[in-house]
Amino acid sequence: MTFTVAVLGTGAFAREHLLALRGIPGVRVSHVAGSSLERATELAALVPGARPTTDLAAVVSHPEVDGVDVCNATPDHAPWTIAAGRAGKHVHVDKPATLTVEAFDEMVAATEGRGRTLMVGQTVRFQPAVAELQARVAAGAIGDPRLLHITWYTGHVWPGGWRGWQLDTGKSGGHPVHNGTHALDLAVWLMGAEPVEVFGRDFPTFAAEMPMPDSFQLLVRFANGALATIELCYALTQPGRFLRRVLLAGTDGTLLHDTDAEPGLASPRHSAPPASLDGALADQLAHWVRAAQGREPMFVTTEQARAALATAVAAQRSLRTGRPIAVESAPVGVVGR
Amino acid sequence: MTALRVAFASGVRHAGSYLDELRRDPRVEIVGVAEEADAPAWMHADGRRAAADAGVPWLEDIRSASDPDRVDLTVVCSEPTRHARLAADAMSAGVHVLVDKPVATTLADVDALLDLDRSTPGTVSVVNRTHAAALRRTRAWIDAGHLGLPRHVDAEFLASGAFFARSVERPELVVDPALSGGGEILNFLGYCADAVLHLTGLEVESVYAMSGALFAAGHAEHGVEDTAVVSIGLSNGVTATLTVGRIPFAPGLGPTSSSLRVLGSHGHATADDDQPAVLRFGAEGLAAHPIGGGGGVAPVRAWLTHVVDRLIAGAAPDYGLAEARASLAVIDAAYRSIAAGDVVRPG
Numbered sequence: 001m002t003f004t005v006a007v008l009g010t011g012a013f014a015r016e017h018l019l020a021l022r023g024i025p026g027v028r029v030s031h032v033a034g035s036s037l038e039r040a041t042e043l044a045a046l047v048p049g050a051r052p053t054t055d056l057a058a059v060v061s062h063p064e065v066d067g068v069d070v071c072n073a074t075p076d077h078a079p080w081t082i083a084a085g086r087a088g089k090h091v092h093v094d095k096p097a098t099l100t101v102e103a104f105d106e107m108v109a110a111t112e113g114r115g116r117t118l119m120v121g122q123t124v125r126f127q128p129a130v131a132e133l134q135a136r137v138a139a140g141a142i143g144d145p146r147l148l149h150i151t152w153y154t155g156h157v158w159p160g161g162w163r164g165w166q167l168d169t170g171k172s173g174g175h176p177v178h179n180g181t182h183a184l185d186l187a188v189w190l191m192g193a194e195p196v197e198v199f200g201r202d203f204p205t206f207a208a209e210m211p212m213p214d215s216f217q218l219l220v221r222f223a224n225g226a227l228a229t230i231e232l233c234y235a236l237t238q239p240g241r242f243l244r245r246v247l248l249a250g251t252d253g254t255l256l257h258d259t260d261a262e263p264g265l266a267s268p269r270h271s272a273p274p275a276s277l278d279g280a281l282a283d284q285l286a287h288w289v290r291a292a293q294g295r296e297p298m299f300v301t302t303e304q305a306r307a308a309l310a311t312a313v314a315a316q317r318s319l320r321t322g323r324p325i326a327v328e329s330a331p332v333g334v335v336g337r
Numbered sequence: 338m339t340a341l342r343v344a345f346a347s348g349v350r351h352a353g354s355y356l357d358e359l360r361r362d363p364r365v366e367i368v369g370v371a372e373e374a375d376a377p378a379w380m381h382a383d384g385r386r387a388a389a390d391a392g393v394p395w396l397e398d399i400r401s402a403s404d405p406d407r408v409d410l411t412v413v414c415s416e417p418t419r420h421a422r423l424a425a426d427a428m429s430a431g432v433h434v435l436v437d438k439p440v441a442t443t444l445a446d447v448d449a450l451l452d453l454d455r456s457t458p459g460t461v462s463v464v465n466r467t468h469a470a471a472l473r474r475t476r477a478w479i480d481a482g483h484l485g486l487p488r489h490v491d492a493e494f495l496a497s498g499a500f501f502a503r504s505v506e507r508p509e510l511v512v513d514p515a516l517s518g519g520g521e522i523l524n525f526l527g528y529c530a531d532a533v534l535h536l537t538g539l540e541v542e543s544v545y546a547m548s549g550a551l552f553a554a555g556h557a558e559h560g561v562e563d564t565a566v567v568s569i570g571l572s573n574g575v576t577a578t579l580t581v582g583r584i585p586f587a588p589g590l591g592p593t594s595s596s597l598r599v600l601g602s603h604g605h606a607t608a609d610d611d612q613p614a615v616l617r618f619g620a621e622g623l624a625a626h627p628i629g630g631g632g633g634v635a636p637v638r639a640w641l642t643h644v645v646d647r648l649i650a651g652a653a654p655d656y657g658l659a660e661a662r663a664s665l666a667v668i669d670a671a672y673r674s675i676a677a678g679d680v681v682r683p684g
Contacts (some may be wrong), residue, residue, distance in 0.1 A: 151578050221547050323680065
């Protein structure tokens with residue numbers, strides 16, 4: 001059963017998505033759509049049979065398309081997800097799903113509300129180390145998770161210099177939304193609970209004048225009283241360097257994964273992701289396809305994605321105000337594993 | 338001075354381990370262990386047992402534990418709520434004083450000690466972990482400029498509740514506020530605050546804290562926290578996160594675990610008091626042997642050695658009342674933040 005996908009977006013992540021989709025059996029990419037025909041043509045050439053176009057509206061309602069992979073800039077996620085949902089398509093949307101909880105609710109209504117799937121691309125869940133952590137939690141290895149400490153440092157520079165759209169918090173939502181939704185989704189998933197309060201601070205490492213600082217820290221309280229410390233830095237001096245430590249303490253045990261303890265490549269001219277993190281995107285998109293086809297349950301639920309987004313939005317408010325912020329509540333019990 | 342005469346004023350908490358460490362030092366003569374006459378019987382019993390286990394005299398009068406004719410250094414090793422008063426008594430007697438942590442349970446008490454310190458002849462120092470090899474190594478990298486300017490420090494200190502009975506002689510000394518003065522924030526947060534202050538040399542400007550009794554180690558019954566996450570804002574826009582708690586199983590090689598991460602403008606560093614370690618594979622499974630003793634032993638051993646070094650040299654140890662007050666101010670601010678539900682400035 002072939003699943004036909006149209007990819008919206010022509011940036012670096014769209015390229016990664018296309019390369020991943022290209023390798024999934026039973027998936028056909030029909031279109032690559034973006035504002036630049038030149039870039040769309042360049043990316044479409046990566047996948048045999050994919051057609052480049054700038055007519056996004058036509059693509060999301062094209063009868064041969066089963067699902068739309070929305071991976072353009074964040075402000076465009078909501079309108080194109082809603083358009084695709086209303087056209088009866090399944091949707092995979094890159095993280096962050098959108099910039100506000102209200103917009104996310106509209107995206108859910110337009111997709112799940114019409115009997116289609118909406119999956120937010122929480123790639124981290126598909127990383128081998130995270131999948132193993134969650135499997136241990138689900139197996140009861142640590143009892144009830146009560147304390148989470150995530151360290152997440154990477155050497156990454158947003159492209160475009162001062163022109164980079166990520167620096168504009170009106171477009172990116174701020175760093176807790178732009179990249180923090182990865183860590184916050186991880187927190188929601190591992191803790192199996194809904195965040196109710198967040199406090200954050202940020203700091204720029206690249207340049208003091210950065211409108212969106214490259215690093216921040218969050219404290220999170222969950223509805224069941226559990227606590228988390230999350231610290232995230234995108235400014236390690238060596239590009240590609242990655243350090244992630246996840247400590248999860250439960251009532252009966254503690255889990256720890258630390259990429260610093262992992263064998264790997266050390267080369268001055270090359271970098272490679274830790275094996276514990278590698279290969280996630282292909283697994284993520286393959287899962288979306290299978291879930292959209294009804295072959296397996298979707299395990300990145302929109303309720304969890306909503307909780308992570310609501311926390312990220314609250315965290316950005318905390319950064320602006322310097323105060324703790326109550327997280328907009330979701331229906332009770334929706335976040336559990 | 339070539340030898341240091343040491344006595345213990347009370348011996349109810351960490352006295353056994355401190356006695357063991359000090360007795361290892363050939364420059365130290367243990368004069369004895371004493372307790373206040375009106376202290377509860379179990380405190381007398383614990384002190385007598387600590388003295389007997391160490392093979393040192395039991396002193397019937399606590400004043401003899403700070404008699405300058407017999408003693409050079411008095412170690413105040415009671416429950417935390419008596420630390421300040423016993424320290425003041427020993428300071429007034431004219432000896433050097435080493436106070437177990439926390440130096441006091443209120444800022445007012447430590448301020449009173451600072452006032453008293455101006456008119457007493459001895460030095461006052463406080464037990465801490467800033468001589469841990471991993472922390473000192475990290476500080477040396479910062480001092481050498483290898484990290485540029487520190488921008489953020491993350492410190493984690495966790496203790497195993499599974500070891501509660503072994504690592505804390507009497508759990509009520511930690512969970513009963515009448516004895517402890519608070520919960521694990523008062524017990525542990527100072528270690529993390531010390532590390533941040535030691536590494537950055539900056540002033541703490543604001544504190545926000547969340548806490549809870551998340552695990553079943555008896556804290557909830559006494560209304561104190563077993564876990565806390567704390568955010569600190571320092572001068573120059575530097576930040577820190579502190580995570581402390583008594584959890585069932587700390588991720589360390591002994592009863593506690595302590596680790597650090599430092600983000601600098603030109604590099605980053607990690608540190609763990611249990612690392613480096615040598616692994617042993619045998620019939621009983623995997624065993625890890627931290628080089629230098631690990632976080633459970635080495636930091637206190639290094640600190641006590643430093644105290645003896647300094648006092649014999651006629652100098653003050655490098656962590657005194659001022660450093661302890663700065664650390665306690667973070668603890669105090671964390672409690673006030675929790676009560677207020679908002680960001681507070683340290684007092």
